[in-house]
Amino acid sequence: MNSAELDQWTNYWLAVVEQALSSWISPQAPAGLGEAMRYAVLDGGKRLRPLLVLAAREAVAHGTKDDVLDEAALRAACAVELIHAYSLVHDDMPCMDNDLLRRGKLTVHAQFGEAQALLAGDALQALAFEFLTPDASTIPDTVQARLCRLLATSAGHAGMAGGQAIDLASVGMALSEDQLRQMHRLKTGALLEGSVMMGAACGNASPQALSGLKRYGEALGLAFQVVDDILDVIADSATLGKTAGKDAANDKPTYVSLLGLGKAKSYVQFLLQEALEALHSTGLTHTHTLAALAERVANRNT
Amino acid sequence: MNSAELDQWTNYWLAVVEQALSSWISPQAPAGLGEAMRYAVLDGGKRLRPLLVLAAREAVAHGTKDDVLDEAALRAACAVELIHAYSLVHDDMPCMDNDLLRRGKLTVHAQFGEAQALLAGDALQALAFEFLTPDASTIPDTVQARLCRLLATSAGHAGMAGGQAIDLASVGMALSEDQLRQMHRLKTGALLEGSVMMGAACGNASPQALSGLKRYGEALGLAFQVVDDILDVIADSATLGKTAGKDAANDKPTYVSLLGLGKAKSYVQFLLQEALEALHSTGLTHTHTLAALAERVANRNT
Numbered sequence: 343m344n345s346a347e348l349d350q351w352t353n354y355w356l357a358v359v360e361q362a363l364s365s366w367i368s369p370q371a372p373a374g375l376g377e378a379m380r381y382a383v384l385d386g387g388k389r390l391r392p393l394l395v396l397a398a399r400e401a402v403a404h405g406t407k408d409d410v411l412d413e414a415a416l417r418a419a420c421a422v423e424l425i426h427a428y429s430l431v432h433d434d435m436p437c438m439d440n441d442l443l444r445r446g447k448l449t450v451h452a453q454f455g456e457a458q459a460l461l462a463g464d465a466l467q468a469l470a471f472e473f474l475t476p477d478a479s480t481i482p483d484t485v486q487a488r489l490c491r492l493l494a495t496s497a498g499h500a501g502m503a504g505g506q507a508i509d510l511a512s513v514g515m516a517l518s519e520d521q522l523r524q525m526h527r528l529k530t531g532a533l534l535e536g537s538v539m540m541g542a543a544c545g546n547a548s549p550q551a552l553s554g555l556k557r558y559g560e561a562l563g564l565a566f567q568v569v570d571d572i573l574d575v576i577a578d579s580a581t582l583g584k585t586a587g588k589d590a591a592n593d594k595p596t597y598v599s600l601l602g603l604g605k606a607k608s609y610v611q612f613l614l615q616e617a618l619e620a621l622h623s624t625g626l627t628h629t630h631t632l633a634a635l636a637e638r639v640a641n642r643n644t
Numbered sequence: 645m646n647s648a649e650l651d652q653w654t655n656y657w658l659a660v661v662e663q664a665l666s667s668w669i670s671p672q673a674p675a676g677l678g679e680a681m682r683y684a685v686l687d688g689g690k691r692l693r694p695l696l697v698l699a700a701r702e703a704v705a706h707g708t709k710d711d712v713l714d715e716a717a718l719r720a721a722c723a724v725e726l727i728h729a730y731s732l733v734h735d736d737m738p739c740m741d742n743d744l745l746r747r748g749k750l751t752v753h754a755q756f757g758e759a760q761a762l763l764a765g766d767a768l769q770a771l772a773f774e775f776l777t778p779d780a781s782t783i784p785d786t787v788q789a790r791l792c793r794l795l796a797t798s799a800g801h802a803g804m805a806g807g808q809a810i811d812l813a814s815v816g817m818a819l820s821e822d823q824l825r826q827m828h829r830l831k832t833g834a835l836l837e838g839s840v841m842m843g844a845a846c847g848n849a850s851p852q853a854l855s856g857l858k859r860y861g862e863a864l865g866l867a868f869q870v871v872d873d874i875l876d877v878i879a880d881s882a883t884l885g886k887t888a889g890k891d892a893a894n895d896k897p898t899y900v901s902l903l904g905l906g907k908a909k910s911y912v913q914f915l916l917q918e919a920l921e922a923l924h925s926t927g928l929t930h931t932h933t934l935a936a937l938a939e940r941v942a943n944r945n946t
Contacts, residue, residue, distance in 0.1 A: 371801035372830070375809035379801065432766060437737075437758035456739035457812050460762070461805050464734060467769050468800030475793035483785035490792045491777035498770030499673035499681065507677035507763050528674070 348634040352393060359392045360384070362420050366473060371465065378454045378462035379469070383427040386445035390566070390639070391426050391537040392419035397631040398541025398555060404628035406545070414481045415544040418489050421470040422537045425497045428466035429533075431459050433506065439588070467497070488543045496536025505529025509594075517595040523564065530570070531563030538562075538632075547626075554624030558617050562636050565613035569642060571596035572606050577643065614640040650936040654695060657721075661694045662686070664722050668775060673767065680756045680764035681771070685729045688747035692868070692941070693728050693839040694721035699933040700843025700857060706930035708847070716783045717846040720791050723772040724839045727799045730768035731835075733761050735808065741890070769799070790845045798838025807831025811896070819897040825866065832872070833865030840864075840934075849928075856926030857934075860919050864938050867915035871944060873898035874908050879945065916942040 343351070363383055369376040399415035434441040434449040435456060442452045451459035474489045495501055505528030512525060538559035542552055574588060575598050588594075597606045617636040621629040645653070665685055671678040701717035736743040736751040737758060744754045753761035776791045797803055807830030814827060840861035844854055876890060877900050890896075899908045919938040923931040 368801070371809070372806045373809040373813035375801055375806055429766075432762055435739075435762065437762060458809065460734055460737065460739060461809050461812070464731075464765070464769065464799075465801040465805035465809075467766065468796045468803075468805060471773055471792050471796035472800060475789050475796065477793065483789040486792070487777050487785040487788035490773050490788070491779065494770045494773035494777065498774060499670070499677055499767040501770075503763050503767035503770060504674045504677055507673070507675040507760065507767075510759050510763070511675035 343630040343634040345634075345638075348631070348638065351631055351634075355393060355396050356389055358416065359389055359396075359419055359423070362416055363423065366420060367424075367469065374454065374458060375461060375465060378450055378458050379466055381453060382431050382450050382462055382466060383424060386447070387423070387427070389423060390635075391422045391533060393635060394534060394537040394559075394562075394632075395419040395422055395541040395544075397635055398538045399544045400541075401555070401624070401626050401629045401632055402542050402545030402547040402551065404626070410480050410482075411485070411544045413479075414485050414489065415541055417473045417476065417481070418493075418540040418544060419537075421473040421489070421493055422496075422533065422540060424466045424470040424473065425493065425502070426533060428463040428470075429497075429502055429506070431463040431466070435459060438506075438510075441588075470497075485543060489540055492536050492540050492543060496532045501528055501532030501536065502530075505532065512595055514593045515595065517600070519600055522595055522597065522600055526564060526567040527560070530567045531560060534563035534566060535559030547624075551624040551626050554620050554622075554626075557620035557623070558632060558636070561613045561617035561620060562639055565610050565617065565636070566639050568597045568606055568610050568613065569640065571598045572603065572610070573643070574598075575603065610640050645932040645936040647936075647940075650933070650940065653933055653936075657695060657698050658691055660718065661691055661698075661721055661725070664718055665725065668722060669726075669771065676756065676760060677763060677767060680752055680760050681768055683755060684733050684752045684764055684768060685726060688749070689725070689729070691725060692937075693724045693835060695937060696836065696839040696861070696864075696934075697721040697724055697843040697846075699937055700840045701846045702843075703857070703926070703928050703931045703934055704844050704847030704849040704853065706928070712782050712784075713787070713846045715781075716787050716791065717843055719775045719778065719783070720795075720842040720846060721839075723775040723791070723795055724798075724835065724842060726768045726772040726775065727795065727804070728835060730765040730772075731799075731804055731808070733765040733768070737761060740808075740812075743890075772799075787845060791842055794838050794842050794845060798834045803830055803834030803838065804832075807834065814897055816895045817897065819902070821902055824897055824899065824902055828866060828869040829862070832869045833862060836865035836868060837861030849926075853926040853928050856922050856924075856928075859922035859925070860934060860938070863915045863919035863922060864941055867912050867919065867938070868941050870899045870908055870912050870915065871942065873900050874905065874912070875945070876900075877905065912942050 367380050367383060369380060395418050396415055431450045433439050434444055435451050441449055450462055471490055475486050505525055508525040509529055538555050542555050614636055618633055621633055669682050669685060671682060697720050698717055733752045735741050736746055737753050743751055752764055773792055777788050807827055810827040811831055840857050844857050916938055920935055923935055
């Protein structure tokens, strides 16, 4: 799949995801909460996690046609984006990173106040699990339960939240490469890997395919973070849509501070190879979108 | 069921719930996160929500024996308590109620810092859904999915989080009785009612039984809140284990400020009657524990 084909695929699905998010996050939630929730999620972000869910569903579903599992995958794609969005809302708050700019606009607490930001984040996490368990739905209960399990595990203490706790504790500390990898594996990697596995859960993947997809998700998750560390050094705030140079300013350990810029860049290419090999090992024939997404992650400049 | 019998029932289940919570909330979560999560949940609280789950399971399961659904109910009981605990952690934070005392000890942010409190709350919410979807479990997927749906709905924008947003927006405002009821129906009532419905989901209740249990949960939830408002006025901080007189100090609308103390007390007894009538309407024969719990809620003094 070349870059133009990926753009076409991406644009199609971004529109579908945006439409679904907009119609499923009700503006009706009381006392301005719905407005804050929508502000946190809509009109912004690269939507990498939803795209991974949908590309993984495509890989495991090729040759089958199942509208119900397509709907499950779309719900999973939106649910995982809600978790990502809530984590950004909380992460930006004064007691955490204290950031005023995100995706080129004011952060949620800067716009709506800290208390509303806290609640909006909490409500978005709950809503993610509502997305996965729609009332009177035809999505098989097995799939609903598996999706909830994957999302909860990726988001919780052994995943994203745990990684954020390590991040918090590590400011100003010298970490080894192993410790840094462990932090990122949880903080960013768990939800990216979880996205791939949730897409795979919306189909009948063999154990071999699941194991390869897991390796792919892991390598891609780490690559994403190393690139993030690189961009924090070489890009400017306008391009990033968020404050650049933040890691160094906060004395945070990064792949760049640990390996140097040159080696960090080679490491990204190494991880990309690993992700592509892992796809090959799945035995699945339609992994070209997943492959193209990995290449885009490794070579992104925003 | 008399008071001594309820004590016996309660003591038995409190020990079971405490043991389960302690073994299921791992102290291993990284960078002190596990410690903060355990501190937020263990050794404290009346555990009313878990007891409601278990009493509702008892009511719908009478005459059947099913270890798997018993396990589901225990998991649901613990999950709902995690949601309650996380909401207290976030609610106590400086940007919300800014409270330093809870259950007679320092609040989580006072003990571990604001950032760790924020993360611990977030991780507890995710863990609740992990409790409901154990890996390789024999709990039917239908039950797992239904429990996730009930919990997410009770906790989210149309439940607890929505109620907190109304609460936040209503400080210093004159609310009508309808508006006050709506706020409490969401803020406290939704999760109490959800507890009853989650217990009922661990069995085969008829639509008639479900509808009666729902009415029971609604009345009990409201009674709980009216009593809370009364106790905030008449009890002292030492008895409550939290700061008394807070509502008036914060100029919050309450049932006492709206109805006066005497009418608020009669309203509690009215709601208790409503809860007991609703139980009668279920057609279930073993609702005596639910009835005794409602009486205890209405007549509690802490």
